[in-house]
Amino acid sequence: MTSRWRWPLRILALGYLTFLVVLPVGSIFFRAFQHGFATAWSAVTTPDALHALWLTFIVVLIAVPLDTAFGVGVALILSRHRFPGAWLLDAFVDLPLAVSPVVVGIALILVYGKTGWFGNWLAARGIQVIFSVPGIIMASATVALPYVVREVLPVLQEIGTDQEQAATTLGAKPLAIFRRITLPSIKRSLAYGVTLTTARVLGEFGGVVVVSGAIAGKTETLTLFISDSFDNLNIVGAYAGAVILALIALLVLAIFARDTTKEGRKHRWRSPSDPSPSDSATLLLSTTSASISPMAH
Amino acid sequence: MGRFVGPGLAVTYLSLLVVLPLAALATKAFSNGFSTFWQAVSQPEAVAALKLTLLASLAVAAFNALAGLVIAWVLVRDEFPGKQVVNAVIDLPFALPTVVAGLTLLTLYGPNSPFHLNVADSRVGILFALAFVTLPFSVRSVQPVLAELDRETEEAASSLGASSSGVLWRIILPSLAPAMLAGAGLAFARAVGEFGSVVLISGNLPFKTEVASSWIYSLSQSDQLTQAAAISVVLVSVALLVLLGIGVLRRHFDISEAV
Numbered sequence: 001m002t003s004r005w006r007w008p009l010r011i012l013a014l015g016y017l018t019f020l021v022v023l024p025v026g027s028i029f030f031r032a033f034q035h036g037f038a039t040a041w042s043a044v045t046t047p048d049a050l051h052a053l054w055l056t057f058i059v060v061l062i063a064v065p066l067d068t069a070f071g072v073g074v075a076l077i078l079s080r081h082r083f084p085g086a087w088l089l090d091a092f093v094d095l096p097l098a099v100s101p102v103v104v105g106i107a108l109i110l111v112y113g114k115t116g117w118f119g120n121w122l123a124a125r126g127i128q129v130i131f132s133v134p135g136i137i138m139a140s141a142t143v144a145l146p147y148v149v150r151e152v153l154p155v156l157q158e159i160g161t162d163q164e165q166a167a168t169t170l171g172a173k174p175l176a177i178f179r180r181i182t183l184p185s186i187k188r189s190l191a192y193g194v195t196l197t198t199a200r201v202l203g204e205f206g207g208v209v210v211v212s213g214a215i216a217g218k219t220e221t222l223t224l225f226i227s228d229s230f231d232n233l234n235i236v237g238a239y240a241g242a243v244i245l246a247l248i249a250l251l252v253l254a255i256f257a258r259d260t261t262k263e264g265r266k267h268r269w270r271s272p273s274d275p276s277p278s279d280s281a282t283l284l285l286s287t288t289s290a291s292i293s294p295m296a297h
Numbered sequence: 298m299g300r301f302v303g304p305g306l307a308v309t310y311l312s313l314l315v316v317l318p319l320a321a322l323a324t325k326a327f328s329n330g331f332s333t334f335w336q337a338v339s340q341p342e343a344v345a346a347l348k349l350t351l352l353a354s355l356a357v358a359a360f361n362a363l364a365g366l367v368i369a370w371v372l373v374r375d376e377f378p379g380k381q382v383v384n385a386v387i388d389l390p391f392a393l394p395t396v397v398a399g400l401t402l403l404t405l406y407g408p409n410s411p412f413h414l415n416v417a418d419s420r421v422g423i424l425f426a427l428a429f430v431t432l433p434f435s436v437r438s439v440q441p442v443l444a445e446l447d448r449e450t451e452e453a454a455s456s457l458g459a460s461s462s463g464v465l466w467r468i469i470l471p472s473l474a475p476a477m478l479a480g481a482g483l484a485f486a487r488a489v490g491e492f493g494s495v496v497l498i499s500g501n502l503p504f505k506t507e508v509a510s511s512w513i514y515s516l517s518q519s520d521q522l523t524q525a526a527a528i529s530v531v532l533v534s535v536a537l538l539v540l541l542g543i544g545v546l547r548r549h550f551d552i553s554e555a556v
Binding site: 005006009010012013014016017019020021022023024025027028031066070073074076077089092093095096098099100101102103104105106107108109110111113115116117138141142145199202203204205206209210223226227230238239242245246249250252253254256257 | 303304306307308310311313314315316317318319321322324325364367368370371372375377381383384385386387388389390392393394395396397398400401402404405406411425428429432461486489490491492493496497510511513514517522525526529532533536537540
């Protein structure tokens with residue numbers, strides 16, 4: 001394009017980004033600390049806020065390891081075995097990305113709620129899932145389910161099974177092979193997958209709001225605390241909570257951006273044995289849309 | 298025996314979290330036959346919410362396809378200090394929790410807007426929120442294709458006397474069109490189910506700013522699960538159809554690497 005168009009396009013692109021993304025996100029930092037750091041600090045150290053932080057921490061602590069174990073397992077199954085119905089497993093793993101999180105919440109209620117499929121069975125054993133912490137964990141684990149698989153699977157497919165087979169013929173046990181050969185080669189993509197899963201679980205709202213009942217101090221995660229604070233005109237609390245989550249989001253971006261500049265662009269994997277995602281662009285895209293599915297919050 | 302434990306656990310986990318809940322959703326939506334489903338979907342408030350959701354998503358997907366093209370263009374063909382930062386900023390809407398996104402937009406374009414631009418409780422507010430969350434899809438689907446585009450063709454065309462608008466319309470846009478369309482499809486599918494970012498800024502006024510996902514939410518609050526399931530089935534079907542279309546598009550134009 002001729003240089004005549006350079007400046008208009010530059011201004012258009014950067015202007016749109018500034019007014020749609022940069023200024024709004026910047027403004028919550030301003031609003032949170034508008035009345036001083038102490039005010040913001042006290043707003044996120046109220047009992048309800050601390051409980052929300054604690055519950056969010058618990059949810060991450062349970063949902064992320066479950067999703068990670070599942071993700072690595074499914075990636076291994078899909079890359080190492082040919083079996084009828086593999087495509088179905090593949091498709092179902094991606095499904096949460098295509099489904100609105102509110103819908104995920106409704107669907108969970110229909111199975112685990114009082115009138116749901118397992119309602120009577122659970123009630124007879126005194127287990128409450130919906131409007132309780134297990135439901136929150138399930139909703140979060142569901143929406144974040146695909147990320148580890150999507151990160152790890154392409155790497156496993158790329159590295160193939162030569163080394164594993166060699167180890168097997170030399171008499172290595174499956175667990176040793178996984179620990180000494182498979183794990184080191186997927187380490188990096190696994191780290192990305194876990195990062196994305198954690199970010200997704202931390203930020204989950206739609207699914208959690210439906211299954212939790214949002215009871216302050218009981219079933220309120222940080223995102224619910226933010227929206228609840230906002231509705232109850234606890235504006236500083238809402239902004240302070242938002243700042244915590246925004247900082248985590250920026251940290252995630254910084255991790256991806258740092259690796260981008262370090263590894264250079266374009267090449268998705270540096271070498272088969274040491275896979276490293278290309279720029280954050282293709283990385284996030286590979287997770288969210290290479291699997292033809294938008295990440296719906 | 299041992300070799301079935303791993304796959305068994307994985308399938309159980311997937312069933313408990315995804316397969317059974319979605320099966321329950323479909324079953325519930327048609328629990329009393331097609332007429333209950335149709336009743337739920339054709340209720341005036343449901344029709345209004347679905348119409349608003351589809352139209353707003355379509356408008357945003359189309360607008361962001363253009364905005365995404367311009368941004369991708371600047372990121373690929375332009376050089377300026379701080380480009381890497383701008384490139385990273387594109388992914389911010391992916392990383393930011395949607396409630397936080399809604400709050401940020403409300404701060405700048407709500408009742409206390411420093412620009413005196415208040416779009417809270419209006420349909421324009423919904424467009425803002427959807428544009429925010431779908432931006433990465435629109436940029437990231439075009440960007441790699443543009444980067445791979447053979448510039449020699451463009452140079453050959455201009456050396457043969459093609460005007461720059463001729464090059465744009467005859468060479469660049471035709472090669473980018475499939476990727477733009479795929480990006481718009483992803484943006485649309487995402488926008489249709491969006492909840493967190495919209496809910497704060499839209500105000501959820503029935504027949505005015507209530508989108509389908511908030512209608513589902515309010516149905517669930519009043520325990521009308523059959524209706525909620527019916528609308529959910531519509532949303533899921535729309536998203537799946539669009540994604541299926543993108544899959545076909547991808548195979549047809551061989552843009553799997555890019556998108």
